[in-house]
Amino acid sequence: MKNFFSVADVDNLSTIVQEALELKANPNAFRSLGQYKMLGLVFLNPSLRTRLSTQKAALNLGMDVMVMNMDKDGWALETRDGVVMDGTTVEHIREAAAVMGEYCAILGLRSFPSLKDRKEDYSEDLFNKFSSYCKKPLISLESATRHPLQSLTDLITILENTPSTQEVDGQSVSVRAKPKVVLTWAPHVKALPQAVPNSFAEWMCKAQEQGLLDFTITHPAGYELDEQFTQGATITGNQNEALSNADFVYVKNWSSYQEYGKILVTGREWMPTPEKLKVTNRAKIMHCLPVRRDLELSSALLDGPDSLVIQEASNRVWAAQVVLKRILENL
Amino acid sequence: MKNFFSVADVDNLSTIVQEALELKANPNAFRSLGQYKMLGLVFLNPSLRTRLSTQKAALNLGMDVMVMNMDKDGWALETRDGVVMDGTTVEHIREAAAVMGEYCAILGLRSFPSLKDRKEDYSEDLFNKFSSYCKKPLISLESATRHPLQSLTDLITILENTPSTQEVDGQSVSVRAKPKVVLTWAPHVKALPQAVPNSFAEWMCKAQEQGLLDFTITHPAGYELDEQFTQGATITGNQNEALSNADFVYVKNWSSYQEYGKILVTGREWMPTPEKLKVTNRAKIMHCLPVRRDLELSSALLDGPDSLVIQEASNRVWAAQVVLKRILENL
Amino acid sequence: MKNFFSVADVDNLSTIVQEALELKANPNAFRSLGQYKMLGLVFLNPSLRTRLSTQKAALNLGMDVMVMNMDKDGWALETRDGVVMDGTTVEHIREAAAVMGEYCAILGLRSFPSLKDRKEDYSEDLFNKFSSYCKKPLISLESATRHPLQSLTDLITILENTPSTQEVDGQSVSVRAKPKVVLTWAPHVKALPQAVPNSFAEWMCKAQEQGLLDFTITHPAGYELDEQFTQGATITGNQNEALSNADFVYVKNWSSYQEYGKILVTGREWMPTPEKLKVTNRAKIMHCLPVRRDLELSSALLDGPDSLVIQEASNRVWAAQVVLKRILENL
Incomplete structure (x- = not known):
């Protein structure tokens, strides 16, 4: 796996669910796989389950983790090209994504839609630009139009039951x-x-x-x-x-x-x-x-x-861990 | 030890102080005890000493640590039962606590009183509900009516001197x-x-x-x-x-x-x-x-x-560490 | 090296750049040097590159890291002596720095100037007091008048090219x-x-x-x-x-x-x-x-x-790592 943005990044659903359930049975079996590899989690919007479960999944794989809350740090990103940055945005996504890519082996990004401009939201412009500029494998922690770690979790929970x-x-x-x-x-x-x-x-x-x-x-x-x-x-x-x-x-x-x-x-x-x-x-x-x-x-x-809501939330760890494991194996 | 909420969770005070001072003399003697165990620290209110000393204590015991600042994430918790959640609270403590319990082996919770409703504050409703719903050992990082890690620290400092x-x-x-x-x-x-x-x-x-x-x-x-x-x-x-x-x-x-x-x-x-x-x-x-x-x-x-104020603050680490150690030994 | 505040803390610039480039070639060669040593990063102002690159540098050296965002925690520090603290500041830098010094082997501090009072800004009063009260090696993560990790990075990048x-x-x-x-x-x-x-x-x-x-x-x-x-x-x-x-x-x-x-x-x-x-x-x-x-x-x-802007930002890791390495070797 190179990136994780939608169901298109997975071929056989039954196989990935099986692999996730094996991790659930044996969470620390791959502690050396992620050794000395940095996961950067970038949150442009708040998060509870996603933040904690993805952190835990990465630690289970032996990775180092850095969390960057860009919503609260007053670090408004510019995504448009060709504009003079004399307003409120302090940094262009070109630089921000590229720099975080330099520090990390794998990145995760959460970014909610505006719900104002459907065309812009559904273009997934911000996510796609971040992916392109960071030059590293990128995991969606929920984007404007999708929340694939949640959906993989949901499938795991359905098949488990x-x-x-x-x-x-x-x-x-x-x-x-x-x-x-x-x-x-x-x-x-x-x-x-x-x-x-x-x-x-x-x-x-x-x-x-x-x-x-x-x-x-x-x-x-x-x-x-x-x-x-x-x-x-x-x-x-x-x-x-x-x-x-x-x-x-x-x-x-x-x-x-x-x-x-x-x-x-x-x-x-x-x-x-x-x-x-x-x-x-x-x-x-x-x-x-x-x-x-x-x-x-x-x-x-x-x-x-x-x-099943608590079991479902609990399974977020195994969804994140199987995705990280597949990306790490592909680095 | 199963939980740490008040002095009632400790029998012999002299013994726990002695154990804390042994950890102070030898902070890394139990680095394998907490291996692969997650400590979740949930702050509904700000913290400096408690956050840092508890994090350090957990790392000294080899634990993984995740910090969740729910005051700043706009994640207002509902604690009342039987209300229609059509207001400003975004999640009920039943789910929030249960989910964090799924991700962690031990949890810590800080929650200040309102100072408006004495009966509610002194019922320790929020703390008790969190403890009940998370289904994991819970450490008070200061609740409405008590700050036991501080008091244990104070006793350590008094006997040490x-x-x-x-x-x-x-x-x-x-x-x-x-x-x-x-x-x-x-x-x-x-x-x-x-x-x-x-x-x-x-x-x-x-x-x-x-x-x-x-x-x-x-x-x-x-x-x-x-x-x-x-x-x-x-x-x-x-x-x-x-x-x-x-x-x-x-x-x-x-x-x-x-x-x-x-x-x-x-x-x-x-x-x-x-x-x-x-x-x-x-x-x-x-x-x-x-x-x-x-x-x-x-x-x-x-x-x-x-x-003694700086020595006292410094001893916060050993109070947290002896509490975590006793809970880990009891898992 | 005891502290890192300005170019005066380095003798031979060519040598430190060479050492940084060796770390870049071999980032994990000193993973045991920082073992069980805590780095505390204190941010009185926002940070992206500095926070992430210094965290990564510390992890590369095997250190534990705790980050304290004191800008966002409503934890306004008093720096003046001889004032009655009956206003908005909640803690004096004397206690805050001393306590953080107790928890950490090395500290980093970011603090921007007011840009209102030149004499005060250029006295570096806050930084100097923090350094004096914490009693531990202190690294500037940008102070009122200098940003030495950035400048060392810049020199590395220039000589590398x-x-x-x-x-x-x-x-x-x-x-x-x-x-x-x-x-x-x-x-x-x-x-x-x-x-x-x-x-x-x-x-x-x-x-x-x-x-x-x-x-x-x-x-x-x-x-x-x-x-x-x-x-x-x-x-x-x-x-x-x-x-x-x-x-x-x-x-x-x-x-x-x-x-x-x-x-x-x-x-x-x-x-x-x-x-x-x-x-x-x-x-x-x-x-x-x-x-x-x-x-x-x-x-x-x-x-x-x-x-060179991305390469330059990327080199922040090696600047931070060589500084941490030299301080660790001197502990």
Whole structure:
């Protein structure tokens, strides 16, 4: 692996999940692989899970880690070319990225979208420029349109919770179950990026292609995701129909892609509750966190026996570690 | 040791001080004990000494350390149950603590009181919830009502500076001296928590019970501490009487517990000075720092030969290290 | 080496550059030298290159590192003696420095000038007090009047790019070339400290004394640097004359020393461009970064084949590492 930006950076999803689960079983087996190698984590936006899990993954591989919080250091980056820098930006991404590339063997970058200019956000201009100028392998810690470490984590968690054997005529037979995975929109008070649902959708669509699961998306009208991420998914505006027989329900809010960055639906009609989940196959509940309790998702589900949210967050370490391991092996 | 929240987590005070002083003499003797173990330090409020000394203690034990400054990351935690999270809090402590527990073997948490709602502060609700949800050993880096790492440090410093032998008839005889330790209130311009004096008082009361020292508290009327922390202490409103024959004078401001969070006394009448200290047994001066010079404590004392404040701050490392060591040994 | 504050802390410049280049060739050769030694990096002002390069240098030497951002932690230090601390400063530098000295084997400190009170800034009061109170070797990470890690880096970069052999009568002969190095003022929208140009000038003047190069300074009238830094330099107000036959052009803005902290010249007349550089000996372009593109320096030069700015930033690691190595060897 050279970079990690989207599902396109991984061929066989089943294989990478297997490798991640081996790291989970044996976290320190590769402590010498990253020795004397520096990982630089650059945060243009806040982070809790991503920061901690990626740091831990790197330490598990023996790497050194430096964290740079550029949001709080008043270090506004210029990304446009051909402008006279006589305003508020203090450094051009050309220099900033190149310099950090000099100090690090691998870099990670988090950068949220503006939610104002769809074309600019979806061009992934900042991420692409950073990648180009730093001249080192770059891992997305969430970009304007994707959050691939989260999506890989989600896939790990789904397959980890999918039985690989079934009882047939009283005998245990190795049969890969094919779970029904549903992504459902949920309410929120703030306008959130589409990065997590875009990314989840493109990973699930590929997993569906590779025969690992069946994938359905449900959301209110006006919340259609960019079609490049949803090829092959079943999409419906009927939440109840989508949830029917679901094995995994992935709950997430996002703002509109069509009316870019807008909140079109308020009220809690779309919030998953135990009542609504009755039509599922006793579905496991997933959410990338942080979650607004009783706004996005009912407390009863979050605290109930079918919630996977903590296990899911915990698996962030193994997603980051398998990605770092593959990049280190390729240096 | 499973957690470290108050003096109740330690049985024999003399033994833990001895163990801390052995670590001071040999800081790297246990570098393999913490290998591959992650310490997570969560700061909901600023910190200088606590952050650095605890980090250093963990590194001395071979641990990995991750620091999370949640005050500055705009990551306001919800602690109440049963509320719809449609306001400014972005994550519930249930998830935040649980996730950090997944990434770490041991956690530390700093959280100051509001000084507005005494019942809430003294319930230690936030700390207790974090402890319960994180499911890992938790160390208080100062909570609403206590600062136990500081108090253990103070005890280490007092015993370290108490002669264990005396001259009797021209011969050196091993006699444990029993110093007089005085906690005196001092002025400040800001309303400060009672955590440090509460905690110091409960550690000194227990040390008095175990025959290690005699303990006196002095403060202006209205500054009585919660009685749960002062059982057995001599308490007087007469500062001069308290200081008489003192061997250690512990200087600290706090706001009123009775008129909760209020400043009742201004002026510098209660500030310890060389003049006032004349009635002591050439007492050693202690303060947990940071200290407001010539407001809480005179510069002449701070810079004089009897000041222990820097040695005291330095000993923070060994207090943290002995606590981490005991928890690691118990994992 | 005991401290690193100015060029006066180094005797033979050629030797230290050679030692730095050996570390560059073999970064991990001294991983045991710093084992169990703590480096504390204290930032009273923001930092990108300095923070990352010094952290990396310390890790290369096997040290532990703790970073303290005191600008953002609301931890305002009092530096004056004899004042009653009843205002906004929370801790005196006497205690803060002493405590950090207790936790660390070596300290680094960054502190910018106020640009309001020249006498105070040029007294280096804060830096000197910190150095005195911490009682440990102290490295300047940029002080009010100097940035010696940057200047050592600059010298490394200049000598690294200066051929040590020449063709004489068809044979390669070992002849140390003596490049012409020019420091030129350049425009900016903000009033910047004189620390970088002061420091560059004093390092280049000493390098000139030691026969390593020839040094010229050019700036508009009113931008004369303090003469203590420029002894022996050729100084001219004619930028074109200065650039003539230059081998290295070091571009930097600074505010006036005479009319302290003022911006006297606006407009881009002094901005180096390819056109202006035609009179040079195809000079290499240097800048300490961050740089304001097309305000301080034209993009064409920054992105052109003669730009050394990224290599220069990269060399910050080896400057920091040779300084740390020398101090460690002297502990």
